[in-house]
Amino acid sequence: MKYVDEFRKPELIRKAAAEIRRLVDPQRHYRIMEVCGGHTHAIYRFGLKDLLPSNIDLIHGPGCPVCVLPMGRVDDALSIAAQEDVIFAAFGDMMRIPGTQGSPLEHKARGMDVRIVYSPSDAIKLAKANPDKHVMFFAIGFETTAPSTALTLVRAKTEKLRNFSVFCNHVMIVPAIRAILDSPDMRLDGFIGPGHVSTVIGCRPYEWIAKNEGKPIVVSGFEPLDLLQSTVMLLMQLQKKEAKVENQYARVVPWEGNRAALRVMAEVFELRPYFEWRGLGFISQSALRIKPAYEEWDAEQRFKVPGIRVTDPKAAQCGEVLKGVLKPAQCKLFGNECTPENPVGALMVSSEGSCAAYYNYEHRKHNRLTSLSLSA
């Protein structure tokens, strides 16, 4: 734990917060987007907003893979899992994602064989332990988790494992950032760049943001000190009117990325022409599918999927929150119809979604005693 504690030392955090206060121009309003859901979660969990001046607005970006997955994809996967002798395997945080007929967890309570795994290779273990069943791994995530899915597919092919397939929902971060920047109502001063994704893709893919869009981006770690240091680095660039890619998370992120991981991804995956994102709509070349050479292990090829598109409930204003036009609590459904237990909109689904993070860590901070009924 020593490693983590170094990045949570109160005196260092206070120092970084003081540096931020020194750097901000009180006349100016700053809008900074943290792209990654892990950052959103950390910002709320560590209460970092309490440390920032009020004229720095943090806009929570699209980097939560659970949140951006459209309901139709969940329905498709569950329709496969509803077939006899199919085991649905997924990470724990997928269990509450809503389909139109309920989440995987609710399907499990109704009798579907749904298992939580902690890695794709656990799903392979599960397939080997259940030779008379078919194990479908519900793969999800940005470039962070895509390499381990790719390796698992290579292994399944090498070992000629016949009772295993992957339902692939892997998406890519850069097209999502591009879509956000293309949106007309989006005004941003800079980005806190994704940490874990960058361990795989490196920092180069962000260079266009600095060069073409003129926005600074700092790839950041996930501890309180990391996030504050990244904010300092962004503010220094803004002060000097610079726009470049910087790497605050160099202890983990190599500038060129992880070549072995990129290689195995290229071996197994190819680009989908387009893919639907919850809250953002269709984005071209933004997701990965399994190459024909691996189609025997591609659940979408192997099984019939309905492929019906399910529109999000109109009342949920996820798109506006995602673009920072609305704060989570300003959405009409927030906290009433839409809660982490019963999410209506995408951003309430995972603990990394901005609405769920705000709901869990922030919105009751200002409860007043008088707001509750006293019957003395």
Add this chain to the structure above:
Amino acid sequence: MSDETKLEVRGPIVKFREPQIEMAHGAGGKASRRLVEGLFAPLLFGSQRQPLNDAAHVSIDGARMAITADSFVVKPLVFPGGSIGELAVNGTVNDLAVSGARAEIMVVTFVLEAGLSTVTLQAQIQAMADAAQKANVRIVGGDTKVVEHGKADGMYITTTGIGGLLDGIEVDARSVHPGDCILLSGPVGDHGITILLARGDLDLEGDLQWDTRSILPLVDAVARAAGSGVRWMRDPTRGGVATSLNELARDCGMGMVLFEDAIPVRDGVRGACELLGLDPLHIANEGQFLAIVSPELANAALTALQSTPGGEEARIIGEIRDEPAGAVLVTTLYGGSRIVDMLVGDPLPRIC
């Protein structure tokens, strides 16, 4: 009767609208509370809304006593530092202790799965007998049922415990005041994380061990040192410290402010929680308890706890404030803060 004791339970009336029972309803968090307050309580206890405690205080022919019921569903049956039989006795003793009572009598029911080995069963009956002797409680009766193979994870145990009330101690959420201190008897999360690692699904290893135990000696020490200042107690089992304190916050309408750096958490528990994205405050505990004590007597209670064997790691972890009303706020040394809600759903496979 003073004014505050006439207060009703505060907070909104809970309704149970779910179409079916999910695992989350047994996880001890929000869903569990909705099930109990929205379905069981209105049908069984009528419209009278009382805070729900770990044991009920009743009076029969003038004799006052406390009664509690508990059930134990643990997988694996034996884990580092304890087993289901021992847990069944200590869990019951502890539910009585935190409601201000000394366990005297227990009855137990075993639901056994066909195919359970006699050696396993005998070991658990023996564990139960040993724990009962250690905690000074008599097991006076019970019942046995056998269900088909594949239906009961080896065995389930349910218990009923009856105890006499401890002198000079009155536990009631409605007596909690702003300024009161929040005491915790030892490190959080050891039990839940030990069980999680013992299941072996995670490919994580740790040298954690947590012995289930009776907390009666610790509660007794607090009662003797600060009896009149003790407002409320709870053993934070399923749903952890966060869930217990959220229940109190809703029952008394006040804010629970915790000092993150004062909360004792072992490195192994912190490490596992960091890796798995869990909050130690949501992890189940056994053999620990929370006590709300008036500010004048809090230090006396703490000293008494720390000088009782097994209470050395007790700490004052926070205080009651007016705000945030009905919520739990964790504050850090560097000035950040966050709300910690009740556990939502079931972060882990069920523990007990």
